Amino acid sequence: MPVPLLDLKRQYRPLREEIRAAMDRVCDEQRFILGPEVEALEKEAAEALGVEGAVGVSSGTDALLIALMALGVGPGDEVVLPVFTFFATAGVVARLGARPVFVDIDPDDFCLDVGQVAAQLNPCTRAIVPVHLFGQSAPMDELLEVAGEVPVLEDCAQAWGATFGDPLVGGIGRMGAFSFFPSKNLGGFGDGGLVTTNDPELEGLLRQLRVHGQSGVYEHRYVGGNFRLDALQAAVLRIKLRHVGAWVEGRRANAARYGELFAAAGLGDVVVPPVAVEGRGHTFNQYVIRVPQRDALRAHLAERGIGAAVYYPLPLHLQPCFADLGYGEGDFPVAERASREVLALPVFPEMTAAEQEEVVDAIAAFYR
Structure with a gap:
């Protein structure tokens, strides 16, 4: 699907x-x-x-x-x-x-x-x-x-x-x-x-x-x-x-369901779900996981017709237009690692539970 x-x-x-x-x-x-x-x-x-x-x-x-x-x-x-x-x-x-x-x-x-x-x-x-x-x-x-x-x-x-x-x-x-x-x-x-x-x-x-x-x-x-x-x-x-409040709640519900599905699939060792810090009202404009073999997983999902995106593949200090600022690779290791691991999954409020199960099943199949 x-x-x-x-x-x-x-x-x-x-x-x-x-x-x-x-x-x-x-x-x-x-x-x-x-x-x-x-x-x-x-x-x-x-x-x-x-x-x-x-x-x-x-x-x-x-x-x-x-x-x-x-x-x-x-x-x-x-x-x-x-x-x-x-x-x-x-x-x-x-x-x-x-x-x-x-x-x-x-x-x-x-x-x-x-x-x-x-x-x-x-x-x-x-x-x-x-x-x-x-x-x-x-x-x-x-x-x-x-x-x-x-x-x-x-x-x-x-x-x-x-x-x-x-x-x-x-x-x-x-x-x-x-x-x-x-x-x-x-x-x-x-x-x-x-x-x-x-x-x-x-x-x-x-x-x-x-x-x-x-x-x-x-x-x-x-x-x-x-x-x-x-x-x-x-x-x-x-x-x-007038509707954005309900849409945000839908995204939050989908994010919670992903957490349950990843746990049920035994993916806790490979998929790091987003951290929703208490008191900071995450609205999940993107649902961004961290995974090994990110690019290969993204290609695997694409083969199955599942949308995913990378936000962002290159930290700003490595953008060519900012070369004159004097930064180099290794200056911001946390961001550089994130750029290699992050993957955004579908989380729009209208998506169904069956669609989320399809996404998680596809990820589980990749790491088997």
């Missing part, structure tokens, strides 16, 4: 008429850029996340970029971030002419190793960007204590609905950056993003920066960019926002 890594058609079918009606409403109004749909999404998202302000932007990458711009990051500055994450986290730093400063990850939760952050802080440090990787929050209490006065920008691209204790991610640091890429737990029908903050001055600055720094009609106080969210995306996201 084929099992896809993600099947968005199953999510769409029960919402089809509601989503089409929302899109028709935008078409009838002919207001496609920002406007009332985006304003409504911002209000509803802020309420859902428990933050004072939310600013819709054009993508998760642009959410990170505009947030760093609002912090004044530029040439000569340094930004501390984990070496094991999606490229955009470091790419936006380099685009602003600043230097990404990498730290290794914790081997259990894949988030940045807070113990390495303090040694990287210096007068040039303008921000720290923890990534709530795969849907689990970074250790924010320890990080905020280490950060002191250095602003913390949360990369929440994969972590809508994750918590650290009581608060949801996105409202713990100075700002949070979310992605609405279609594969995310809350995904649109294209690119989109959101920046959250509890600082009204920062919110006002973000709103100017997303429209080329415009403060009045053709009056530009800053050099910003075209980071606007379009109304069609906002209309779709407003529908999906």
Whole structure:
């Protein structure tokens, strides 16, 4: 039985008429850029996340970029971030002419190793960007204590609905950056993003920066960019926002079932399931295991029609575009080992128990 890594058609079918009606409403109004749909999404998202302000932007990458711009990051500055994450986290730093400063990850939760952050802080440090990787929050209490006065920008691209204790991610640091890429737990029908903050001055600055720094009609106080969210995306996201809580719970249930199935299959010696740290509200945007012979297993699964993916096969310090930073192989051993062992399995909320059994049976067959 084929099992896809993600099947968005199953999510769409029960919402089809509601989503089409929302899109028709935008078409009838002919207001496609920002406007009332985006304003409504911002209000509803802020309420859902428990933050004072939310600013819709054009993508998760642009959410990170505009947030760093609002912090004044530029040439000569340094930004501390984990070496094991999606490229955009470091790419936006380099685009602003600043230097990404990498730290290794914790081997259990894949988030940045807070113990390495303090040694990287210096007068040039303008921000720290923890990534709530795969849907689990970074250790924010320890990080905020280490950060002191250095602003913390949360990369929440994969972590809508994750918590650290009581608060949801996105409202713990100075700002949070979310992605609405279609594969995310809350995904649109294209690119989109959101920046959250509890600082009204920062919110006002973000709103100017997303429209080329415009403060009045053709009056530009800053050099910003075209980071606007379009109304069609906002209309779709407003529908999906009502369901994302249930979808997250579905992912958590599937993650728990995987644990039971792996144990029943006697795979405890070869499959290391993801660690859901207590109090950190894992939302399982990805269900990432660690295994030996990862690439051979992935090929075996593909032969059976089972989707799997590697996030991420190359840590950022080994990316060719960052060669001038002076890092080399062996500098971040935990991330380098993870890049050889990690494999994401299907965990989307609509998948069936039979599909999960198929995945585990295929893995068990490979290691027999």
